[in-house]
Each structure stands twice: as structure tokens, then as C-alpha cells.
């Protein structure tokens with residue numbers, strides 16, 4: 001898609017902003033998340049670099065509006081898709097502008113470059129690839145949400161692009177847009193059952209599960225659009241195994257009430273669990289990525305892997 005003239009862009013952006021005011025993270029939530037990252041880094045010096053980078057990226061993600069248009073999916077179409085196990089956004093044109101996504105991606109590259117010496121050269125490679133049209137973020141985003149996520153990293157590798165950083169920054173660039181899209185989709189999902197481990201809105205795997213309230217009901221949280229959906233506790237969300245003898249946990253002694261990882265010995269995957277009273281906001285989900293990183297190390301060390 002070619003860029004339109006700038007003046008017209010501004011007018012369109014203002015219209016979008018009027019139609020869809022942010023309904024997502026406010027400045028107090030973002031400040032709270034940044035503060036939690038600072039506390040994590042003070043308590044666990046090993047997390048210092050990761051926490052500082054995540055805080056910088058988080059501030060960048062929410063520094064400017066992410067205008068989103070209205071999605072046109074009927075209740076009937078949504079019901080058919082959900083019954084068939086098809087995420088609502090599969091094959092749908094994303095309801096925001098390519099240039100807004102690209103601008104945020106470039107700002108995230110600059111944040112990563114400034115914040116972390118490890119990323120100085122790779123982030124610069126990415127910025128150049130986007131500016132020279134070698135990296136098509138729009139096509140990549142549609143493939144990611146169209147269910148082709150698993151082949152993207154290999155394709156980026158063959159193009160000599162840093163796959164891990166590209167996917168991390170693309171996910172963070174998409175998130176402020178997609179969390180608003182998920183808010184729009186929520187009424188279409190109300191009352192419809194969804195018995196899948198992947199996200200009913202965008203199709204991504206969950207980044208963690210919340211164990212909510214005293215009853216510890218389990219809600220999966222999508223790492224791409226932040227949507228949430230309830231699932232059974234004795235169930236592997238990745239392979240649907242329900243044999244409790246094949247399901248287990250890994251944890252750090254003393255913190256199992258607050259956080260641990262559920263494991264499956266059929267598909268050898270794991271899912272991080274976090275006890276919460278209320279749903280985590282999108283910035284809080286990004287804090288948990290850093291706070292629960294030790295569970296990833298323990299699970300990987302025991303032979304489990306992400307899906």
C-alpha cells in the first residue's frame with residue numbers, strides 16, 4: 001500500500017482518533033508498570049538490563065496514539081467463525097494504517113538501539129530494512145495474524161534479518177493497535193464458547209495464564225492482542241491433553257502460590273501461571289514477561305519448550 005499525501009493522512013488520523021478514543025492503558029497504568037519494572041531491577045540485579053529495556057519499549061509503545069478504525073464483522077459471521085475454531089481476525093484486513101504501525105516500529109527500533117548495547121547494530125539493521133522497503137511490516141503482520149507465525153522466523157533468517165528482534169518489536173508495535181481491536185471484538189465473543197488454546201481474536205498463543213480470584217479460575221492471556229478467555233485447569237492448552245498424570249508444574253519453592261508454570265508430558269510444552277485478583281492490564285502483562293523469565297529458564301532446563 002502506498003502512503004497518501006501527508007495532509008490527508010493527518011485528517012484521516014484525526015478522524016480515527018475521534019471515532020476510537022483509546023480505551024486501553026492510561027498514563028497511571030503505564031507509570032505503575034514502569035515503576036514495577038524499576039522495583040524488579042532493584043530486587044533482582046540479574047533482571048536490570050531486561051527491565052530497563054522493557055520499560056523503555058513500554059513508554060515508546062504508548063507515547064503516541066494508535067488510531068484504529070471500526071471493524072466490520074457481523075455477529076453471525078463471528079459466531080460461525082468461533083464455532084469452527086477460527087480466530088476472528090484471520091484473513092481480515094487490519095483496521096489501522098500501515099504508516100502508523102511502521103512509525104511505531106521505527107520508534108521501538110530507536111528505543112532498543114538507545115537502551116541496549118546488545119541491540120545497537122541489529123536494531124539499526126531493522127530500521128534500514130524498513131526504510132529501504134526490504135522488510136514489509138504490513139505483509140508480515142497479516143501473515144502473523146493469519147496463522148503463519150511459525151514460518152516467519154525462518155523466512156526472516158533466510159533474508160539475513162534478525163528474526164528474534166524483528167518478531168519482538170513487531171509484536172510490541174502491533175499490541176497498542178490490536179488491544180483496541182480486541183476491545184471491539186469482545187461483544188462478538190460474549191456468550192460464545194471457545195475451547196482452543198490459541199486466541200479467539202488473533203490466533204496467537206497465550207503468553208501466560210491468570211489464576212483469578214480465590215477460586216483460581218484459569219484465564220489465558222494473548223501476548224499479541226492481550227485478549228483473555230477462560231479455560232479448564234486440568235487441560236493442556238497446546239495439545240488438549242486432559243490426563244492429570246501427564247500434567248505437572250515447575251516452580252520455585254515458596255512462590256508456587258503466586259506464580260509457577262504448568263507443564264505437559266505429552267507435547268512437552270509449558271505455560272506460565274500468575275495468580276491475580278483482577279485481569280492484568282497490557283502494560284502489566286509486559287512487566288510479567290520480565291518478572292516470570294526465571295520460570296522460562298527452569299522449564300527449558302527441564303526439557304519443556306514454548307509451543
Ligand SMILES: [Zn+2]
Pocket residue numbers: 199200201202203204222223224225226227
Ligand atoms: Zn490475541
Ligand SMILES: [Zn+2]
Pocket residue numbers: 236237238239240241264265266267268269
Ligand atoms: Zn500438551
